[in-house]
Structure formats: structure tokens, C-alpha cells
Amino acid sequence: MADLSGKILIVDDDRDHLALVGRYAASAGHNFQLAASGTEAINHINSFTFTVVITDMIMAGTDGMQLIRHIREHSPSTSVIAMTGYSNNYSYTDVIKAGASDFIVKPFPKDELIAKLRRIFREQSLLNNLRRELQYHKDVSAELLAAKNTVQQANEVKNGFINTISHEFLTPMNGILGFLELLTETTLSRKQQDFLHLIQLSANRLMGLINQLLDFSHSEDRRQRQDISFQPHAILEQTVRAITPKAKEKGLKLSFHVEHDVPTALQGDPNIIQQILNSLLENAVKFTERGEISIRAAVEQEKPPDGIILRFSIRDSGCGIPATKQEEIFAPFSQADEYLTRRHEGAGLGLAICTRLVPMINGRIWVKSKINQGSTFYFTARLRTLSPSSPPQNQLRA
Numbered sequence: 001m002a003d004l005s006g007k008i009l010i011v012d013d014d015r016d017h018l019a020l021v022g023r024y025a026a027s028a029g030h031n032f033q034l035a036a037s038g039t040e041a042i043n044h045i046n047s048f049t050f051t052v053v054i055t056d057m058i059m060a061g062t063d064g065m066q067l068i069r070h071i072r073e074h075s076p077s078t079s080v081i082a083m084t085g086y087s088n089n090y091s092y093t094d095v096i097k098a099g100a101s102d103f104i105v106k107p108f109p110k111d112e113l114i115a116k117l118r119r120i121f122r123e124q125s126l127l128n129n130l131r132r133e134l135q136y137h138k139d140v141s142a143e144l145l146a147a148k149n150t151v152q153q154a155n156e157v158k159n160g161f162i163n164t165i166s167h168e169f170l171t172p173m174n175g176i177l178g179f180l181e182l183l184t185e186t187t188l189s190r191k192q193q194d195f196l197h198l199i200q201l202s203a204n205r206l207m208g209l210i211n212q213l214l215d216f217s218h219s220e221d222r223r224q225r226q227d228i229s230f231q232p233h234a235i236l237e238q239t240v241r242a243i244t245p246k247a248k249e250k251g252l253k254l255s256f257h258v259e260h261d262v263p264t265a266l267q268g269d270p271n272i273i274q275q276i277l278n279s280l281l282e283n284a285v286k287f288t289e290r291g292e293i294s295i296r297a298a299v300e301q302e303k304p305p306d307g308i309i310l311r312f313s314i315r316d317s318g319c320g321i322p323a324t325k326q327e328e329i330f331a332p333f334s335q336a337d338e339y340l341t342r343r344h345e346g347a348g349l350g351l352a353i354c355t356r357l358v359p360m361i362n363g364r365i366w367v368k369s370k371i372n373q374g375s376t377f378y379f380t381a382r383l384r385t386l387s388p389s390s391p392p393q394n395q396l397r398a
Helices: 015-027 038-047 064-074 092-098 110-184 190-221 232-249 270-286 338-343 350-361
Strands: 002-011 031-035 048-056 079-085 102-106 228-230 253-258 266-268 292-299 308-315 365-370 374-385
Touching: 002 015, 002 038, 015 031, 015 048, 015 110, 031 038, 038 048, 038 064, 048 064, 048 110, 064 079, 064 092, 079 092, 079 110, 092 102, 102 110, 110 190, 228 232, 232 253, 232 270, 232 292, 270 292, 270 308, 270 350, 270 374, 350 365, 350 374
Parallel strands: 002 031, 002 048, 048 079, 079 102, 253 292
Antiparallel strands: 228 266, 266 374, 292 308, 308 374, 365 374
8 A cells, every 4th residue: 555645535526515625725735636435535545545534424325434434444544534514414423433533514614624634734743753752662672672681691691601610619629728727737837837828818718709709690590588587686796706707817896786776576588688798898808907897787767667677887997989989899890999909809799799689688788988088888678577676785896
């Protein structure tokens, strides 16, 4: 079917009136086709696409109502103006229900018809623009979906590779660490002991990197949350105790505090919370040369109807992070600057792991930091309450 966009089909079995309406259309510069019967009009409609059909309602053979129904079925984008007389059997309601866009009562002046045509062409233009816009958005959405699927597939391949390689490293690394531990029980000279200590430090650092790669890979695959009861105070205490030996090696003071309004027991996923705390604490110890690291748990002022929002903060007195780098550090394999990478070995995955885990507890993570004054990392967790608020907890210090 040929597309005659902007063309009008005028239908009337009264040839004098048909010619008159044609002159009206021509005076406004419209391109038009004439049809002296409903049957002739249907033949034109089956061959071409018209923007507007102006049709009389009372015609011999195929009348205007039958023609409108045919247009609605075979050319739904075409607008119809029905020409009716005062004595016609068809009312305004009848022709609009049949699918006409407008109607005009005969006899009518030229200006009235031209005004109706102008409105219909304007509406058609807006509708066509909307269709193009919708198609554009549909195409863009399809492209974005394809790109998303490509990225997901690439991530699956990458994570599978990381997972496989990391596991392949774990077995020999465990053997190396085990034999190094056995060597410490043998008789060694002072120089040999120093060498052994350096080897152990390097091996432990490599083991830490492997475990971090595994954590990063697993954080992307983790889909289901646990929903169990736990004690926030116990989670903090376990986390602090685990990191205490590393803090002691550097002479750092380590403390934690649970605010009095934090409930004794909560419901949620303690493993995710503990993993985030572990990563943030390890970072704090790594980037703090002297001073103190403190952890605090408090209830946010905003309270959802089904529980509370718990806010954790980890404050250190380390080197600080430049303001321009505070968003970048949450990306995978990123540290605040190259000099930090040289001074503080690591893959730069700890914060990326936290960023992936935080949404699983319906929380968020952010940082406040100043160069040479330290950093405070915050994250929140949305949890359900099980009991009234607990009394203040004592601090644990290392």
C-alpha cells in the first residue's frame, strides 16, 4: 500500500458537493483525491494510505457508516471527518462511536472545514512525533538490554576466571604457609629467622589478596539474604577481636561502642554486616600508621514501620582521602592514589565488595575524610527489631 501522507480523500455521491469540497481543500493547498461512492473510496483506501477521509454519511450502496468501519479496520491511522445533514439518520454520537474523528453539518462554510483539517493535521503530526519517540525509546531500551546482557555475560566469565584461578592458588598457598609454620619450629639462625619472617609476611599478604578476590567474585553471585536473629554487640565484638592482632602489631588503639538505643537483638543478615565491617576495619588498619580506630553503632533517626535503620561508622586517624578521590575508591581495583598502592599493598577490592554487599541489607555506604586527619566510613542496614533497646555496652579496647 502506497503512503500518501498529507493527502485527503473526499467521498460524496453528490458530484456537485464533491467538487465544492475539493475546491475548499485546494484553496488551502491540500493534496486530495475524489471518490463519488463508498465503493470507489474503499478501492482507494485499499491501495493508498490517506491522512484524512472526508465522507458523506448518506450514500447509495456503501454508506458513510460502513466506510468508517472499513477505515477503522484497514487503515486505523487515518482520521475521518463525517459530513452529515440536519435530516440525517446518524447523530454526532453515532459517527464518533463508529470511529470518526470529527463531523461537520452540511451546508458548511469553507473556513469551518479548513479549521477542522488544520486541527487534525496538527494532531496527526503530534501523534507521529510521539510514535517516533516511542520507537526510539523502544530501540534504545533494546540496545541497553543487549548491552546489559553482554556485560552480565562478561562478568560471569570474569568471575568464573577469578574464582577458578583463586582456588587454584589456594591449595599451594596453604601448603607454603603450612611448611613455613613448620620451619619456625626448627633451629634457625637469627638471619634465617628474619628471612623466614619476611617470607611469611609476603605469603600471608598473597593469601589475603587471593581471599579478597574470592570475596569479590562471590559478592556478585550472592543473591539470597539470610533472615535470622543476632546481637549487634556480639557482631562488633567478634569483628574487633579478629582484627586486634593486626592492630597490635602497628601499636593502634582499637575500640567499639554500641549506643544505648540499639536493640539487644535484631533480625537480618549478620554475615553480610560482619563482612562489611571486616573489610572496612582491615582498610582502616592498613591505612593508619598511628593513633586510634573506633567503631560505633547507632540507630538512625529515620524509622521504617517494620524495624530500624542501624548506622555503623568506622573512624581512623590515617592518611585521609583527597576529596576528588572519595567516589573513585568504591570502584573495583581502586585506591585513593598511586602512592597509596606502593605504600599499602592490596588489590583495591575491599570497598568494592562493601559497595556490592550494602544493597543486600537495604543500606548505603559513604565516607567523610580529610587529608592527614583520617577518614570515617559509614554504612547502614535496614533491620527488624525483636526486643526493647538494650542498656549501654562497655567498650572493648586493644
